Amino acid sequence: MSPRYQTFIGAEVAEIIDDLARLRITVFRDWPYLYDGDLAYERAYLQRYVKPGVIVVGAFDDAEMVGAATGMPLIEHADDFAAAFAGQDIDFKDVFYCAESVLLPAYRGHGVGHHFFDAREAYAKAEGFPFSAFCGVIRPESHPSRPAGYRPLDPFWRKRGYSPVPGVIAHFKWRDIGDDAETEKPLQFWMKALT
DSSP: OOOEEEEEEGGGGGGGHHHHHHHHHHHHTSTTTOBOOOHHHHHHHHGGGSSTTOEEEEEEETTEEEEEEEEEEGGGGHHHHHHHHTTOOOOGGGEEEEEEEEEOGGGTTSSHHHHHHHHHHHHHHHTTOSEEEEEEEOOOTTOTTOOTTOOOSHHHHHHTTOEEEEEEEEEEEEOBTTOSSOEEEEEEEEEEEOO
């Protein structure tokens, strides 16, 4: 399957907020995020993406958005990640943050993930960022919802040149499927040099 790609920058992101919100709710509901999201929260959260310096790369099957990848300067998330980077010799102003990459299962394994990283990294380089980073949730091997035969994306990320940043772990709260309240989850940062 070969989707059509379209890039949205800054204010253009407003055109696809609902599509992006629905994709995040659908894809992040699966392992390892198990996110029990709702459209109202997602719409409000994604408003932070409608600003200069933000890129969203959408993958479309005809008019339907089937995948999307987002990116922005890490400095835009300085408050969220300050504790994770405390004591590190990393300047937020030098890092482009690949915030999320979501793709419906039927479209996986056809190179879309590579396209998403290629597009965001090219944008980050053009904007003068020497580093690119993202973070992924850490779930225990023994978690009861872990699917049999699950293959983490670590080999894919390493092939792209990313590696975990030792000790740089962010913490975010969200409600897992079936839970009554939000709980805090650790997310490991991965980074690569773009130069």
